Amino acid sequence: MHSLQQNLQDKHIKALIFDLDGVVTQTARVHAQAWKRMFDAYLQKRGEAEGKHYEPLDIETDYREHIDGIPRYDGVRNFLESRGIRLPEGTPEDEAGHETVAGLGNLKNMYFQELVKQEGVDVYEDTIAWLKQQKQKGLRTAIISASKNCVDVLHSAGIAHLFEEHVDGLQSGQLGLKGKPAPDIFLEAARRLGIAPQEIAIFEDARKGVQAGKAGGFGLVVGIDRTHDEAALKAGGADLVIQQFPAP
Numbered sequence: 001m002h003s004l005q006q007n008l009q010d011k012h013i014k015a016l017i018f019d020l021d022g023v024v025t026q027t028a029r030v031h032a033q034a035w036k037r038m039f040d041a042y043l044q045k046r047g048e049a050e051g052k053h054y055e056p057l058d059i060e061t062d063y064r065e066h067i068d069g070i071p072r073y074d075g076v077r078n079f080l081e082s083r084g085i086r087l088p089e090g091t092p093e094d095e096a097g098h099e100t101v102a103g104l105g106n107l108k109n110m111y112f113q114e115l116v117k118q119e120g121v122d123v124y125e126d127t128i129a130w131l132k133q134q135k136q137k138g139l140r141t142a143i144i145s146a147s148k149n150c151v152d153v154l155h156s157a158g159i160a161h162l163f164e165e166h167v168d169g170l171q172s173g174q175l176g177l178k179g180k181p182a183p184d185i186f187l188e189a190a191r192r193l194g195i196a197p198q199e200i201a202i203f204e205d206a207r208k209g210v211q212a213g214k215a216g217g218f219g220l221v222v223g224i225d226r227t228h229d230e231a232a233l234k235a236g237g238a239d240l241v242i243q244q245f246p247a248p
C-alpha cells in the first residue's frame, strides 16, 4: 500500500480536513470517560429500581459503535437503544441528570467539561508536527467536530490558529447539518475552503467518520487508528489506515 505522502501526491490533494477528538487532540478518551461515568450510574440506578441488570458501557465496543463521532443527544439515544431503553427527548434546557435524552446528555457534558478543566487538553504531537509541515508546503487545512465543545478544546490546546476553517457541533445545529455517517459536516468545511471534495483528504478516527468521508466522495479518506480499530475503519471505507502521522 502506498504511503500517506504518496497518496497525497497521486490524488493531487490540495487540502486536509481533520476530525478533532482522537485525531488532533487526546479528547476522545476524555469523552469516553465522561460517557461511561454518566451511563454506568444511570443504568445501575435504573436496574435497581426495575430489579434488572443492565450491562455497563464498554468503551471498546459500545462507545465506538453507538457514540463515537456523532452529536451528543444522538449518542444518548443510540446507546440507550442498545440496552432496550427509550426515554423522552426533553429539551436542551433540561437539568443535568433529568431522565430524558437531553438531561442525560447534559450531565455527560458537565462531566466532560469538569475533566477538561481539571486535566487540560493534550494534543497528539505527531499530528501537529505533520500538519505544520503540510501547511508549509502550501496545503490548506480545516477542522471539524461533532462536538459543541470544539472551540473551547481548540483554545485550551492552543491550536486554533492552525486551521483556516472549522465546522463544529454548534454550527451543525444552526445549519441543520446531519450528523456522521452523513457527509454534511465535511462537505460544509470543503465548501468554506472553496476546494472540491475530490481534492481533499479526510482524517478520522471514528467508524462513522470514515463512513462520512467515503459518502462525501473525498479524494482520500485516512483512518487514524489510535485504539486498534483498523479492521472496522477499513470496513467503513478508509482508503488508508495509519497508527500515527509520519515524522516530518
Ligand SMILES: O=P(O)(O)OC[C@H]1O[C@@H](O)[C@H](O)[C@@H](O)[C@@H]1O
Pocket (backbone or CB within 6 Å): 021, 028, 031, 032, 067, 068, 069, 070, 071, 072, 075, 109, 112, 145, 146, 147, 148, 149, 150, 169, 206
Ligand atoms: O457533547 P459534545 O462535546 O458536543 O460532543 C459530541 C460528540 O463529539 C464527538 O467528537 C465525540 O467523539 C463524542 O464522544 C461526543 O459525544
